[in-house]
Amino acid sequence: MQNVEEIVRSTLLDPYGIDDMDLERMLGQVISNGIEMGDIYFQTAEAESWTLEDGQVKKSSYSNRQGVGFRSIIEEQTGLAYSESFEKESLMTAAKAASSIAKSGKSETVSISKRSLNKPYYSSDNPILSIDDQCKIDMLNRLDEKVRSIDSRVKEVIASLAAGHGAVLIVNQDGKIASDVRPMIRLSLSVIAEQNGRIERGSSGGGGRMAYDFLDDDQLDQYAKEAVDQALINLEADEAPAGEMTVVLGSGWPGVLIHEAIGHGLEGDFNRKKTSAFSGLMGEMVASPICTIVDDGTIKDARGSLNIDDEGNPTERTVLIENGKLCNYMQDNLNAKLMNTKSTGNGRRESYSAQTIPRMTNTFMLAGEHDQGEIIESVDKGLYAKNFGGGQVDITSGKFVFSASEAYLIENGKVTKPVKGAMLIGDGPSALHQVSMVGNDLALDPGIGSCGKDGQTVPVNVGQPTMRIEKLTVGGTT
Numbered sequence: 001m002q003n004v005e006e007i008v009r010s011t012l013l014d015p016y017g018i019d020d021m022d023l024e025r026m027l028g029q030v031i032s033n034g035i036e037m038g039d040i041y042f043q044t045a046e047a048e049s050w051t052l053e054d055g056q057v058k059k060s061s062y063s064n065r066q067g068v069g070f071r072s073i074i075e076e077q078t079g080l081a082y083s084e085s086f087e088k089e090s091l092m093t094a095a096k097a098a099s100s101i102a103k104s105g106k107s108e109t110v111s112i113s114k115r116s117l118n119k120p121y122y123s124s125d126n127p128i129l130s131i132d133d134q135c136k137i138d139m140l141n142r143l144d145e146k147v148r149s150i151d152s153r154v155k156e157v158i159a160s161l162a163a164g165h166g167a168v169l170i171v172n173q174d175g176k177i178a179s180d181v182r183p184m185i186r187l188s189l190s191v192i193a194e195q196n197g198r199i200e201r202g203s204s205g206g207g208g209r210m211a212y213d214f215l216d217d218d219q220l221d222q223y224a225k226e227a228v229d230q231a232l233i234n235l236e237a238d239e240a241p242a243g244e245m246t247v248v249l250g251s252g253w254p255g256v257l258i259h260e261a262i263g264h265g266l267e268g269d270f271n272r273k274k275t276s277a278f279s280g281l282m283g284e285m286v287a288s289p290i291c292t293i294v295d296d297g298t299i300k301d302a303r304g305s306l307n308i309d310d311e312g313n314p315t316e317r318t319v320l321i322e323n324g325k326l327c328n329y330m331q332d333n334l335n336a337k338l339m340n341t342k343s344t345g346n347g348r349r350e351s352y353s354a355q356t357i358p359r360m361t362n363t364f365m366l367a368g369e370h371d372q373g374e375i376i377e378s379v380d381k382g383l384y385a386k387n388f389g390g391g392q393v394d395i396t397s398g399k400f401v402f403s404a405s406e407a408y409l410i411e412n413g414k415v416t417k418p419v420k421g422a423m424l425i426g427d428g429p430s431a432l433h434q435v436s437m438v439g440n441d442l443a444l445d446p447g448i449g450s451c452g453k454d455g456q457t458v459p460v461n462v463g464q465p466t467m468r469i470e471k472l473t474v475g476g477t478t
Helices: 004-012 020-030 088-101 133-150 217-235 253-266 268-272 333-338 372-377 428-433
Strands: 037-053 056-074 077-083 154-172 176-195 198-208 243-249 293-296 317-322 362-365 381-393 399-411 414-420 423-427 435-438 449-453 456-464 467-475
Touching: 004 037, 004 154, 004 176, 020 037, 020 056, 020 088, 020 154, 037 088, 037 133, 037 333, 056 088, 056 133, 077 088, 133 154, 133 176, 133 217, 176 217, 198 217, 217 399, 217 414, 253 268, 253 293, 253 317, 253 362, 253 381, 253 399, 253 423, 253 428, 253 449, 253 456, 268 333, 372 414, 399 428, 423 428, 428 435
Parallel strands: 243 381, 362 456
Antiparallel strands: 037 056, 037 154, 056 077, 154 176, 176 198, 243 467, 293 317, 293 362, 381 399, 399 414, 399 423, 423 467, 435 467, 449 456
8 A cells, every 4th residue: 555655756746757856956946045944835636516406416516736836935035936837847947936036046955855754644545536426416415305304494405515635745945855645525514494484594514534434324314403403493593682791602613713713813923923912922821720722733534634734844732722821822834933933733825826824723622620511500691602603803802703603592590592693792812711611522613614814715623612701792683
């Protein structure tokens, strides 16, 4: 069986006659005289999607893209050039262009060597090839049938199935080569239910770095039930109250609040530029002492996991906030160098044509000591936000607005009426200090998250246990 490096070389280098001497010549241009840092990023990525609407699979797409990015860095100045041709002359031209943008001089020579890596966190198998196309169509049709059989109030089902498979080979300024093969699948389900002229929506889905066989009938049953339950609950929901109140956040996907309102503020570039609400607070108490938040790119098969980041560094489990104290930022090579620290394996780029920047992988709050029921019972009057929709965050202030896609009133320690239209309003640093109970039911989201930053989108996971927050502003309609 081929190892990952053999697979990557046979895909990205061998078909074009590119050997280690060619890599040395390209790298010599990238890190020519005066260049402090640089790398070469070979990538190929194929993707497919299938969409079901109105009871039929109506759309499908397939794409296959490849290219090579060359990056040269002097201080904070980065030169990026790329080629979608793998002809050696085109690659050398792009390598020279990157160093020219970064204001370089003569070329240097660096020997190429392999970087040793840990055991992979996911398979290198291609999910697109794991089942045939008819099986993918049949899967969506079965899901449609499962959803519609649950309740007659279901009027529309929209489901999409997507997979991707890519290979990367990265050569850094020291001549170290690192390789990775990256699979991904995702199923997304949206259900529309109608009752007495009222229309509501429910959604579910999941996936990760795995093959399509993950999506067996039991998994499809779970997604169908979750989406239909959410839609039917919202059909019965009253308008949400407004005002400052105790809020209990559900486990799993509600961790998107941590990702957006806190995680982005802990990325190295924002803190180096002092544009984060957490800038200059290293070692300070920035949260309740019962809060510990980590970013971990090493979780098996998780959507946000990576064997290596996009600079060839092994990903890590980085403790960001420990018992309320800020102890780390997430770093790529450039921001780590400028901040006199080391990379945490968080350098990520959307593709060979994009810049590398510090990004999250799987970011979540660790479990606490309380049962979910105990947390609910502790609230006399408040809101239980079981699931989230969209949201907006300002990184500089940490201020956020999130909509709850499934929420309930808590009255006298019991979850009672469902409510709709609840908006959670606050700021990340203040919300962290107001966390008063953390559950023992830590869960990651099911594999649906994508993160946008600087015009780039990358896959991530978010997560948390059930969590009680005091004095959070709820924007409602009553």
